[in-house]
Amino acid sequence: MADIFDVVADATRRDILAVLLERESTVPQSGGEISVSEIVAALGTSQPTVSKHLKVLRESGLVAVREEGQHRYYRLDRAPLETIEDWLIPFTASDAAADAATLAGADSHDEALNDEQRAFASKIGKAFAETAHQVTAAVKRK
The missing domain is CATH 1.10.10.10 (Winged helix-like DNA-binding domain superfamily/Winged helix DNA-binding domain)
Incomplete structure (x- = not known):
C-alpha cells in the first residue's frame, strides 16, 4: 500500500x-x-x-x-484522510492559537496556549505521524 x-x-x-x-x-x-x-x-x-x-x-x-x-x-472514504489531518494538526495548531490570541488582543500565542499545552499537542501529533509512517513502511516491506 x-x-x-x-x-x-x-x-x-x-x-x-x-x-x-x-x-x-x-x-x-x-x-x-x-x-x-x-x-x-x-x-x-x-x-x-x-x-x-x-x-x-x-x-x-x-x-x-x-x-x-x-x-x-x-x-x-474519509478515514485515511484523518491520518493526514492528525499529522497536520501540530503545524496548524500554533497558527490557530496565534489567531485566537490576536483576536483576543493578546501580544502572542503563548497566552492562548501555554508552553506545556503546546509541547504536549506537538508530541502527540508527531508520535501519531511517526507511528503511521512506520506502519505504512512495514506494510510496504511485506
Missing part, C-alpha cells in the same frame, strides 16, 4: 477526490456514489487514466467501490 501522502500528492488523484466530495454534497441521495464515466466527463481525462488513479485510491482506502454488472460506482 502506498503512503497516504504519496497518494494525495498526485494532482489527478486530488481532482478525483474533489469530484467525489462534490458529488456527496450536490447529490446527497446518491450516497456520494458516482460512476467512472461521470468522473471521466467531469475531469475531461481519459478513462484508462481515471481507472489507473482510482485503483491507487482504492488500494489506499480513500475510495470505496460498488460493482453493478460491468459498472463501477465510487464514493469517498
Whole structure:
C-alpha cells in the first residue's frame, strides 16, 4: 500500500477526490456514489487514466467501490484522510492559537496556549505521524 501522502500528492488523484466530495454534497441521495464515466466527463481525462488513479485510491482506502454488472460506482472514504489531518494538526495548531490570541488582543500565542499545552499537542501529533509512517513502511516491506 502506498503512503497516504504519496497518494494525495498526485494532482489527478486530488481532482478525483474533489469530484467525489462534490458529488456527496450536490447529490446527497446518491450516497456520494458516482460512476467512472461521470468522473471521466467531469475531469475531461481519459478513462484508462481515471481507472489507473482510482485503483491507487482504492488500494489506499480513500475510495470505496460498488460493482453493478460491468459498472463501477465510487464514493469517498474519509478515514485515511484523518491520518493526514492528525499529522497536520501540530503545524496548524500554533497558527490557530496565534489567531485566537490576536483576536483576543493578546501580544502572542503563548497566552492562548501555554508552553506545556503546546509541547504536549506537538508530541502527540508527531508520535501519531511517526507511528503511521512506520506502519505504512512495514506494510510496504511485506
